[in-house]
Amino acid sequence: MKTIQEKINQKEDELKKLKIQLEEEKDKSEWIYIKELKIEVQTKINHKGKSYDELKEEFGEEYLEENLPTYNELKELRNLEYKGKYKLGLENTWEFVNQEDLIAKEKGKVARFGADSGGLGLDADRGSGGSDSDLGVRFVRRNIKKK
Amino acid sequence: MKTKKQLLQEKKKIEKQLKEIENQELYIEVPELGIKITKTQQYNGLEYKEILKEVEEKQIATHNLLIDLRNIASDSNWKKYSFIKDIWVFVPNPDKVAKSLGKVAGFGAYSYGLNLYTDRISDCSDSNLGVFLFEKLEKQK
Numbered sequence: 148m149k150t151i152q153e154k155i156n157q158k159e160d161e162l163k164k165l166k167i168q169l170e171e172e173k174d175k176s177e178w179i180y181i182k183e184l185k186i187e188v189q190t191k192i193n194h195k196g197k198s199y200d201e202l203k204e205e206f207g208e209e210y211l212e213e214n215l216p217t218y219n220e221l222k223e224l225r226n227l228e229y230k231g232k233y234k235l236g237l238e239n240t241w242e243f244v245n246q247e248d249l250i251a252k253e254k255g256k257v258a259r260f261g262a263d264s265g266g267l268g269l270d271a272d273r274g275s276g277g278s279d280s281d282l283g284v285r286f287v288r289r290n291i292k293k294k
Numbered sequence: 295m296k297t298k299k300q301l302l303q304e305k306k307k308i309e310k311q312l313k314e315i316e317n318q319e320l321y322i323e324v325p326e327l328g329i330k331i332t333k334t335q336q337y338n339g340l341e342y343k344e345i346l347k348e349v350e351e352k353q354i355a356t357h358n359l360l361i362d363l364r365n366i367a368s369d370s371n372w373k374k375y376s377f378i379k380d381i382w383v384f385v386p387n388p389d390k391v392a393k394s395l396g397k398v399a400g401f402g403a404y405s406y407g408l409n410l411y412t413d414r415i416s417d418c419s420d421s422n423l424g425v426f427l428f429e430k431l432e433k434q435k
Contacts, residue, residue: 248365266397267391
């Protein structure tokens, strides 16, 4: 016969497992595979209100450089969304992208992608300390092997 | 004495040679990208739709091409292709949303960064705003 403490421990273990499963499910729902680009991308932007410097502190520079989308990826995704494929919120967004302009990168500038119902913009000349409550980040996963 | 036909053929030949010489002056080869591109902005001061009366859109350098060229130029410490350092040009609009609204795309690059905007009104023009033209290099046998 189990003691009360053993029963509590068992329930706590079950709860922990459920929490992990829930997190995994939540994580799955946040990512979508884009067959046209062979990447996985987060369906929403996160970490709004943080500057690039703060994101760098949280995730590390290497992670950001590897997992931030490029401008071209977001542009392609927006065009796909416009055609009715996928739902990524790229009709109205403001997010950090990989800095591909080497001159700006050398000077410590970061790149931002913005889009609304009238068009899109790339600013590859912004200071890394800037933030805004609407400015966020989404990550991509590359080298995905999917059929 | 040359016939009229011969004279016309000769005229055509010389016109072709002239065009080639003009092109040599106008373009610079970029073997890294397999293209040749104009050394200066063309058609400054014209609206985009007016430029499209002069050239086909596929001849106009895209922002991606210009970014690649800029990075190559920067890598060489501006010893190569330094004309790309400060530019302000129309590029083919990469955004289908903006294109469907009839907007045009402007691309600017300078000493500390670059900007691309796809939502500019179609009748905008400026004496410093033009295009770069490019052609693919013929593969050498």
